[in-house]
Amino acid sequence: MLTEQDLDRLQLTTLEYYLHELNPANGLIRDKTEKSAPASIAAVGLALAALPILVERGVVAREFAPQVALITLRFFRDSPHGPEPDATGYKGLYYHFLDMKSGRRVWNCELSTIDSAFLFAGMLTCAAYFDADTAEEGEVRRLAAEVYARADWQWALNGGPALSHGWTPESGFIPHYWKGYDEALLVYFLGLGSPSFPLPSESYAAYCSTYQWRELYGREVLYSGPLFTHQLSHLWIDFRGIRDRFMLEHNTDYFENSRQATYVHQAYAIDNPRGFAGYGEHCWGITATDGPGWTKRMVNGVEREFYDYVARGAPDGPDDGTLAPWVALASLPFAPEIVIPTINHMAHLDLGVNSRYGFKPSFNQTWEVSDSPTGWWVSPYHFGVDQGPVALMIENYRTGLIWNIMRRSPYIVNGLKRAGFQGGWLEGSVSD
Numbered sequence: 001m002l003t004e005q006d007l008d009r010l011q012l013t014t015l016e017y018y019l020h021e022l023n024p025a026n027g028l029i030r031d032k033t034e035k036s037a038p039a040s041i042a043a044v045g046l047a048l049a050a051l052p053i054l055v056e057r058g059v060v061a062r063e064f065a066p067q068v069a070l071i072t073l074r075f076f077r078d079s080p081h082g083p084e085p086d087a088t089g090y091k092g093l094y095y096h097f098l099d100m101k102s103g104r105r106v107w108n109c110e111l112s113t114i115d116s117a118f119l120f121a122g123m124l125t126c127a128a129y130f131d132a133d134t135a136e137e138g139e140v141r142r143l144a145a146e147v148y149a150r151a152d153w154q155w156a157l158n159g160g161p162a163l164s165h166g167w168t169p170e171s172g173f174i175p176h177y178w179k180g181y182d183e184a185l186l187v188y189f190l191g192l193g194s195p196s197f198p199l200p201s202e203s204y205a206a207y208c209s210t211y212q213w214r215e216l217y218g219r220e221v222l223y224s225g226p227l228f229t230h231q232l233s234h235l236w237i238d239f240r241g242i243r244d245r246f247m248l249e250h251n252t253d254y255f256e257n258s259r260q261a262t263y264v265h266q267a268y269a270i271d272n273p274r275g276f277a278g279y280g281e282h283c284w285g286i287t288a289t290d291g292p293g294w295t296k297r298m299v300n301g302v303e304r305e306f307y308d309y310v311a312r313g314a315p316d317g318p319d320d321g322t323l324a325p326w327v328a329l330a331s332l333p334f335a336p337e338i339v340i341p342t343i344n345h346m347a348h349l350d351l352g353v354n355s356r357y358g359f360k361p362s363f364n365q366t367w368e369v370s371d372s373p374t375g376w377w378v379s380p381y382h383f384g385v386d387q388g389p390v391a392l393m394i395e396n397y398r399t400g401l402i403w404n405i406m407r408r409s410p411y412i413v414n415g416l417k418r419a420g421f422q423g424g425w426l427e428g429s430v431s432d
Contacts, residue, residue, distance in 0.1 A: 007398065010353065011394045013354070014387050024071065025071075026075040027071040027073075028075070028103060029384050038098055038100055041097075041112070045115075046385065046389075048072060048126050050392065052401060072123075074143065075103060076147050085108075088103050088105065091111070093167075095111055108168065109168075110165070113165060117184075118385075120148045123148060125236065127144035127145060145195075151191075153198070154197045160177065161205075162177040163177060181211050181223065185254070188415070188419060189237070193412060201419070211246060218267075225312075227262070227285060231330045232389065234254070235388070236402060236403075236406045238396075241253060242425065258331070268286070268315045269281070282342045285324045285328035286323065286324070286327075287313075288312065289326075290322075292322070292364050293308050294306070304366065321364045321366035324361055324362045325361070326361050326387070327386075330393045331393070357382045
C-alpha cells in the first residue's frame with residue numbers, strides 16, 4: 001500500500017531531476033537524461049513550479065529559494081530576442097529547445113506557444129508564492145510579470161481566431177492551431193489574462209468549437225486521447241466547481257472530466273482490444289511518451305507496429321503497448337482509488353521506483369528484450385516534462401499547494417474569467 005512516506009520518497013526522488021539536470025549558471029533544465037540533450041523550456045517551467053514544493057518540504061530554505069528562481073528569470077529576461085534563427089525567443093515567446101550553455105535555439109525547433117505557456121506558468125507560480133516584502137522576492141514577482149507580459153499572443157493568432165502551435169524563422173507560422181480539447185487550456189488562460197497582448201474572447205470560443213463529447217466504456221467524457229492532455233493544465237489550476245459555458249451545458253467540470261478520462265484509460269486497458277502484454281486493471285496509462293522505436297516486429301505470429309516518442313491515445317490510438325507510470329501517477333488527485341493500486345503494481349515491475357529520478361517514464365511488455373533485467377523494453381531515459389506532473393500532482397493531492405498558490409495569480413484569475421468561467425473558488429477571487 002502506498003503510504004505517506006512512500007509519497008514523500010517518490011516525490012522528492014522525482015524532483016531530484018531538476019536539481020541534477022540543471023545548468024546553475026542560467027537555470028536551464030535538460031530535456032532528457034542524455035548528455036547531448038538540449039534544454040526544454042517546458043521542463044524549465046515545471047522546475048520553477050516545483051520550487052515551492054522543495055521549500056515546503058524542507059529541501060531548499062525559503063531564504064535562498066528566490067535566488068534559484070532569479071537565475072532563470074534573469075536569463076529569460078536578458079537572453080537574445082529577435083527574428084534571428086539562433087535567438088532564444090521572439091515576440092516574447094521562446095523556442096522549444098535551447099542549448100544548455102548558450103541558451104540559444106537548437107535543432108531548428110519552433111517558437112512554441114504551448115511550451116512557452118508552461119514556462120510562464122512556472123514563473124507565475126514563483127511570483128504568486130514568493131510574496132514576502134524582501135528585495136529578492138520582490139524581484140521574482142517583478143521579473144516574472146515582466147517576462148510574461150512581453151508575450152505577444154495576438155501576433156501568435158496569425159490573423160485567425162485560434163492560436164498557432166508556433167512559428168519558425170525559416171517557414172513562418174506552423175499550419176496547425178490549438179482547437180479542440182487538450183493541454184492548451186492553459187495557453188488560452190495565459191493569453192486571455194495577458195496585461196499587454198490579451199487574446200480576444202473569441203479565441204477561446206474557437207478553441208472550444210471542435211470539442212468532442214463522447215460516451216466511452218459507459219462514461220460520458222470530453223474526449224482527448226492521450227491521458228496527459230487531461231492533466232497538464234490541472235497542474236496549476238483547480239477546476240473543481242468552476243465551469244465555462246461548455247461544462248455548464250454538460251453539468252460537469254474539467255476536474256470531473258479528467259476523473260472520467262482516467263477511468264476510461266483503465267477500462268481500455270482491461271478491455272485490451274489490441275491484445276498487448278501486461279495491460280489490465282492495475283496496468284494502464286497511455287500518453288505522449290518514449291517508445292521502443294519506429295519499426296515493425298512479428299509478435300506471436302502477429303505483425304506489430306511500434307513507435308518512438310509519439311502522442312499515444314485511448315481508445316482510438318495510436319497504441320503500441322507502451323505504458324507510462326508517470327501519467328498514471330499524475331491522475332492521483334482525480335482517482336486515487338484506482339491510481340494507488342496501479343502504482344503499487346508498477347512498483348513491482350522493476351521500473352526504478354526507488355532509483356534516481358524515480359519511475360522510468362515508459363515501458364512495453366510486448367516488446368521483448370532478451371538482455372533486459374525485466375525481459376522487455378524500458379525507456380533508458382528520464383524526461384524533464386514527465387517529472388513535474390508527478391511531483392506537482394502528488395502535492396496537489398496531499399495539500400493543494402500549487403492550486404492554492406495559483407488562485408492568487410491575477411493573470412490566471414483574469415484568464416479564467418475572460419474565458420467565461422464562473423462558480424466555486426473563482427467567485428471570491430480578485431483580478432486586476
